[in-house]
Amino acid sequence: MAPSINAVLIALLAIALGLYKVYIHDAVELLQGVGRVIQPLEDFPEYQSGRKLNAACANLLARLAWCPAANSYDIQKRAAGGGGINHITVLDIDHPGADGLYGELDIHGFDARVIDKDRRLRFWLVNHRPPLNTSTGEPLLDATKVGANSTVDIYDLKLPNGTQLAHVKTIVSPTIISPNNLVVIDDDEDRGDFLLTNDYSTKVSPFRDSEINGNIAYCRTDTGNCHFAATENFSSPNGITRDPSSGLIYVAQSARGVVTVYRLVDYTQLVQTNEISLSMAIDNLSIDTDGNIFAAIFHNSFGRSMILTARIHPRRS
Known part of the structure; x- marks a missing residue:
C-alpha cells in the first residue's frame, strides 16, 4: 500500500526538524541570539x-x-x-x-x-x-x-x-598554538602550574575560519615545560577557570554553547566529568569565592555584543 500524504508530510517534517537541529540550530540560537531575552544588570552584589x-x-x-x-x-x-x-x-x-x-x-x-x-x-x-x-x-x-x-x-x-x-x-612551546586564556592551578608559587586553552589546533590553515577544534595545554612556570592535557571533543575552547574548593576545571566551549567540566589526573591529563549547557556563545569564565561561575557571552556573535549575564552554581548542582 502506498503511504498516505499525511505520512509523507510527517516524515518530511521529521527530516526537516532533524536537519535544523543538527545544522541550523546552533547558528540561529548561539550566533544570532534569536529568541533570547536580555535583562539589564543594575546591581552586582557581594563585592568585598x-x-x-x-x-x-x-x-x-x-x-x-x-x-x-x-x-x-x-x-x-x-x-x-x-x-x-x-x-x-x-x-x-x-x-x-x-x-x-x-x-x-x-x-x-x-x-x-x-x-x-x-x-x-x-x-x-x-x-x-x-x-x-x-x-x-x-x-x-x-x-x-x-x-x-x-x-x-x-x-x-x-x-x-x-x-x-x-x-x-x-x-x-609548540603546544602554545593559538592561546586564548589560561588559569593558574598550582598553589605552589615556585612551580606556577597553569592550564591554557588553544581555541584552534593550528596556527594557520586554508580552512581555519571554518574549523571547530582546539585543545588544552598544561605548563609549568618554573621549568617552562608544556604538554597537551586534553585534545579531544573541543569546540573552540575559550575561557577557563578553576574551583579552588573542588579542584574542578571549567572550560567554555564557544562554538557549542556549553561549559565542560574536568578533573586533573596526576598533574598531567584532564578527564571530562560533566557538561553544562547554556545555549549561548560563551567567551570568558570567572569564579567567585562562593563557587559561582560568571560567564561573559555573545548575545549576537555577528554583532559581537558581549554581555555578562550567565551565572552558574556548580557547587549546588
Whole structure:
C-alpha cells in the first residue's frame, strides 16, 4: 500500500526538524541570539572591601587588525592603529581611580596570583606577538602564512602600590598554538602550574575560519615545560577557570554553547566529568569565592555584543 500524504508530510517534517537541529540550530540560537531575552544588570552584589579588578586592555584599532583568535593578521594596520600598546588596568572596586600599567604587549587572556608572602602580584599573560624573521629579527609582514608568535609572558607587580610590571620570564612551546586564556592551578608559587586553552589546533590553515577544534595545554612556570592535557571533543575552547574548593576545571566551549567540566589526573591529563549547557556563545569564565561561575557571552556573535549575564552554581548542582 502506498503511504498516505499525511505520512509523507510527517516524515518530511521529521527530516526537516532533524536537519535544523543538527545544522541550523546552533547558528540561529548561539550566533544570532534569536529568541533570547536580555535583562539589564543594575546591581552586582557581594563585592568585598579592598578588592581590585585587574583587566587586560587592548587598543581597539590594533585589536581589529591583529587578533589571531579571529584570524586577523594585518601587521601594517596593527602598527597604524598604535601597535601592541596594551596594558593592565587595575581598578579599585570600592574607590575607582585611573591607574594603568602600560607596555609593549598584545594581550589576550590572563590570570594573576598573590605571591611572595603578599608582597607581589604575579600576572600570567597570553601575548600574541607578531612573528619575527629569525635571521634579521624584523617583523614578518605576512603573518597569514605563519600565524602569531604567541607566548605566555609572566610579570610581577610590587604590592601594595607598585606602578610598573617587572618581566619574570617568557614561556615558548609548540603546544602554545593559538592561546586564548589560561588559569593558574598550582598553589605552589615556585612551580606556577597553569592550564591554557588553544581555541584552534593550528596556527594557520586554508580552512581555519571554518574549523571547530582546539585543545588544552598544561605548563609549568618554573621549568617552562608544556604538554597537551586534553585534545579531544573541543569546540573552540575559550575561557577557563578553576574551583579552588573542588579542584574542578571549567572550560567554555564557544562554538557549542556549553561549559565542560574536568578533573586533573596526576598533574598531567584532564578527564571530562560533566557538561553544562547554556545555549549561548560563551567567551570568558570567572569564579567567585562562593563557587559561582560568571560567564561573559555573545548575545549576537555577528554583532559581537558581549554581555555578562550567565551565572552558574556548580557547587549546588
